[in-house]
């Protein structure tokens with residue numbers, strides 16, 4: 001049976017009995033969909049105990065409106081997690097997570113100066129803060145993050161290494177709707193017209209991928225893909241980048257994997273996605 005905890009002290013007391021077991025941890029902000037579920041299922045395969053946290057972390061929102069409008073579907077989330085037999089759900093309150101405003105800040109250097117970091121000031125500081133807190137509270141053996149948030153996964157990888165958390169990071173593939181749109185909690189906020197055109201983000205990335213393969217010219221591929229997206233005036237592009245998957249910087253001879261990364265607003269809803277190309 002799925003157990004639910006709201007307090008740090010309660011979940012920690014409960015977890016004491018599992019100190020010799022393998023614990024997998026999936027942090028989420030709720031409004032769960034099949035993408036989140038795939039992370040839980042991956043954890044269930046590899047661990048004795050799987051914990052999912054649901055917490056809309058205010059410190060990672062640079063835009064108060066976005067935080068206010070973030071979808072919250074807690075009863076349905078709990079039902080979904082019970083259905084797939086997630087062992088534990090942790091649902092802390094803001095008071096529980098932030099009894100005081102954190103004083104410490106992170107600096108991830110180049111990794112956070114581009115793309116999401118550039119367009120959402122302070123976002124990764126908030127992510128790293130809450131994930132560090134959750135890691136300390138839960139002390140998992142493994143943690144599961146989605147490739148959908150590629151830059152976040154690279155940041156967490158660095159966080160785990162630099163602070164010796166000793167947690168194995170598992171990066172899971174992006175689950176998509178049939179028409180190619182990456183599953184996202186934010187998709188719930190798209191109106192029917194915008195939902196119809198949203199898959200163009202995936203199509204633009206496929207176009208760029210094809211051009212990178214056939215023409216080997218990154219700038220040309222990028223320009224063509226941006227032109228394709230811009231044909232639909234409802235898209236307001238934050239960025240369309242083709243970068244080294246590890247450094248998120250320019251592609252060079254050492255690049256083993258290329259990442260095509262996009263962020264765009266559609267009717268005020270911010271969508272992100274990426275595709276990876278092995279060299």
Ligand code: AMP
Pocket residue numbers: 027028029030034035036038039144145146147148149172173174175176182183184185
């Ligand atoms: P979020 O609730 O948006 O913070 O996401 C929680 C975790 O689920 C993150 O590691 C995301 O990268 C991952 N995730 C979000 N969307 C998808 C998806 N479509 N496929 C796989 N994983 C996803």
